[in-house]
Amino acid sequence: xxxxQLTAHEARDxxxxxxxxxxxxxxxxxxxxxxxxxxxxxxxxxxxxxxLAQAAEADKRFAEARRAGTVDQLPxxxxxxxxxKDVISTAGIRTTCxxxxxxxxxxxxxxxxxxxxxxxxxxxxxKTNTDEFAMGWSTENSAFGPSHNPWDLSRVPGGSSGGNxxxxxxxxxxxxxxxxxxxxxxxxxxxxxxxALRPTYGRVSRFGLVxxxxxxxxxxxxxxxxTDAALVYQAIAGHDPKDSTSVNRPVEDxxxxxxxxxxxxxxxxxxxxxxxxxxxxxxxVVRQALSVLEDLGAHLEEISLxxxxxxxxxxxxxxxxxxxxNLARYDGVRYGYRAEASxxxxxxxxxxxxxxxxxxxxxxxxxxxxLSAGYYDAYYLRAQKVRTLIRREYEKAFEQVDVIAxxxxxxxxxxxxxxxxxxxxxxxxxxxTISQAIAGxxxxxxxxxxxxxxxxxxxxxxxxxxEPTLFRLAYxxxxxxxxxxxxxxxx
Amino acid sequence: MPLSRQxxxxxxxxxxxxxxxxxxQRLQVELSAILEYARMLEQIDVSQVPPTATVLPMRNVxxxxxxxxxxxxxxxxxxxxxxxxxxxxxxxxxxxx
Numbered sequence: 001x002x003x004x005q006l007t008a009h010e011a012r013d014x015x016x017x018x019x020x021x022x023x024x025x026x027x028x029x030x031x032x033x034x035x036x037x038x039x040x041x042x043x044x045x046x047x048x049x050x051x052l053a054q055a056a057e058a059d060k061r062f063a064e065a066r067r068a069g070t071v072d073q074l075p076x077x078x079x080x081x082x083x084x085k086d087v088i089s090t091a092g093i094r095t096t097c098x099x100x101x102x103x104x105x106x107x108x109x110x111x112x113x114x115x116x117x118x119x120x121x122x123x124x125x126x127k128t129n130t131d132e133f134a135m136g137w138s139t140e141n142s143a144f145g146p147s148h149n150p151w152d153l154s155r156v157p158g159g160s161s162g163g164n165x166x167x168x169x170x171x172x173x174x175x176x177x178x179x180x181x182x183x184x185x186x187x188x189x190x191x192x193x194x195x196a197l198r199p200t201y202g203r204v205s206r207f208g209l210v211x212x213x214x215x216x217x218x219x220x221x222x223x224x225x226x227t228d229a230a231l232v233y234q235a236i237a238g239h240d241p242k243d244s245t246s247v248n249r250p251v252e253d254x255x256x257x258x259x260x261x262x263x264x265x266x267x268x269x270x271x272x273x274x275x276x277x278x279x280x281x282x283x284x285v286v287r288q289a290l291s292v293l294e295d296l297g298a299h300l301e302e303i304s305l306x307x308x309x310x311x312x313x314x315x316x317x318x319x320x321x322x323x324x325x326n327l328a329r330y331d332g333v334r335y336g337y338r339a340e341a342s343x344x345x346x347x348x349x350x351x352x353x354x355x356x357x358x359x360x361x362x363x364x365x366x367x368x369x370x371l372s373a374g375y376y377d378a379y380y381l382r383a384q385k386v387r388t389l390i391r392r393e394y395e396k397a398f399e400q401v402d403v404i405a406x407x408x409x410x411x412x413x414x415x416x417x418x419x420x421x422x423x424x425x426x427x428x429x430x431x432x433t434i435s436q437a438i439a440g441x442x443x444x445x446x447x448x449x450x451x452x453x454x455x456x457x458x459x460x461x462x463x464x465x466x467e468p469t470l471f472r473l474a475y476x477x478x479x480x481x482x483x484x485x486x487x488x489x490x491x
Numbered sequence: 492m493p494l495s496r497q498x499x500x501x502x503x504x505x506x507x508x509x510x511x512x513x514x515x516q517r518l519q520v521e522l523s524a525i526l527e528y529a530r531m532l533e534q535i536d537v538s539q540v541p542p543t544a545t546v547l548p549m550r551n552v553x554x555x556x557x558x559x560x561x562x563x564x565x566x567x568x569x570x571x572x573x574x575x576x577x578x579x580x581x582x583x584x585x586x587x588x
Binding site for chain 1: 492497500501502503505506507508509510511514518521522524525526528529531532533535537538541542543544545546547549552554562564566567569570571572573579582583584
């Protein structure tokens with residue numbers, strides 16, 4: 001086994017025993033990146049100097065702790081290579097949002113999630129590709145070109161956090177953090193045989209996450225297994241005074257959930273998650289996964305979430321509306337790209353017209369339209385009201401069941417280019433990941449097997465702040481099946 | 492009802508977004524399709540339903556108004572496309588003829 005193939009918890013154990021050094025581990029991952037990156041294209045910016053300096057610092061901390069006999073008290077992620085989605089601010093490291101408009105932007109501060117991971121001693125190896133401003137499903141909307149799915153290089157790795165997924169599946173990082181506005185950590189995890197968590201809205205600080213749709217955005221872990229997801233979640237979750245939407249409530253110890261019994265858990269299976277628009281092969285694989293949950297002692301119950309389909313228009317009104325306001329800041333004045341113009345008004349229009357890509361423009365126009373005079377009530381306000389009904393639908397379901405389970409995505413990873421040619425149809429592929437964001441509930445993606453050698457993900461959805469139950473069930477399923485241990489043969 | 496060219500131009504103006512003729516034509520078609528799909532929401536009776544702007548029960552998070560150091564001026568200006576004497580520099584705001 002090569003060092004770059006390790007999970008974070010495996011590497012932690014070797015680092016603590018002194019069997020490997022953080023510098024060796026980091027070098028192994030950097031060499032792996034060099035070897036696979038020409039085919040996978042997971043990264044926008046690589047930071048080998050930063051990584052090696054942080055690794056040397058980690059090795060110093062290990063040496064000191066070893067002398068003091070306190071190695072077991074060191075943070076779990078000390079010396080662990082980390083990829084950061086390029087919509088999450090990193091002080092001194094270029095953060096582009098995969099947009100021409102922020103091509104040369106270097107943030108003066110770290111996102112809170114990055115601060116917390118840096119404090120643990122995680123080693124930043126680079127910034128990963130994404131759809132521009134996290135708007136998309138595949139990284140096809142990146143100004144830097146698409147990433148490739150390591151399971152089939154002609155296909156997308158999913159998105160928007162597709163660079164993370166491609167890097168993890170190619171063993172070109174050990175752990176990663178992404179952002180999820182309507183499925184952007186879960187869908188790429190499902191497309192690349194990985195684990196990802198969208199935390200409860202408000203659980204992880206959004207400070208330093210470049211805003212897309214503020215009432216929906218959440219930062220979440222993307223990892224090779226459930227234990228690593230728990231370690232990263234534990235590191236980044238918790239209140240932050242710098243984000244007024246971060247919730248001041250203690251974070252449960254999710255590590256202690258791993259290995260607990262799942263017998264008696266009530267798992268709801270929405271019939272809408274297996275109905276119209278779902279690839280029957282995806283449904284088949286996920287049905288099989290559900291039968292494993294049953295074997296583990298969980299009780300399956302068919303439930304109904306009738307507004308599942310309506311969540312698509314709700315999302316595609318609310319998210320673009322919020323985005324149109326959030327993206328008003330890119331005007332060429334304080335940072336980023338500036339187009340030449342003789343007046344300020346011209347500068348705004350040209351900077352934005354030249355700086356944004358097609359999907360971002362589509363959403364700015366759609367969002368501005370939905371908020372404009374005469375259409376606000378018909379679109380935006382109505383969508384916000386249906387949002388209330390979608391929340392109630394989840395509340396009602398969770399009176400009956402503890403967890404809701406189904407596929408992560410209705411489709412298998414598609415050939416690169418499809419979403420660019422069919423942007424409106426691509427919106428429909430968000431069917432199963434959007435309603436959780438609208439309701440603010442936590443949701444996890446776990447490897448569930450394969451169809452035609454392409455990965456399929458199982459989605460587990462929980463009550464607000466009930467990440468512990470999701471981790472418990474996800475871990476039990478993972479241990480019973482081991483799908484996540486498979487690695488793509490093509491690399 | 493499909494969006495007219497004027498609709499798209501008006502919204503692009505509101506958003507301060509320059510679009511090419513080709514982009515306007517494409518957006519007319521694509522936005523009409525999306526808005527047509529959104530009509531699905533008209534089937535739902537929302538007359539008695541309050542809107543949700545945020546899923547959080549919290550409102551108006553306040554903090555003490557304390558003076559603290561902010562970022563140094565040169566750091567703030569480091570990403571500026573143009574600057575002069577510690578300010579962001581922009582083209583004329585008012586058009587001069």
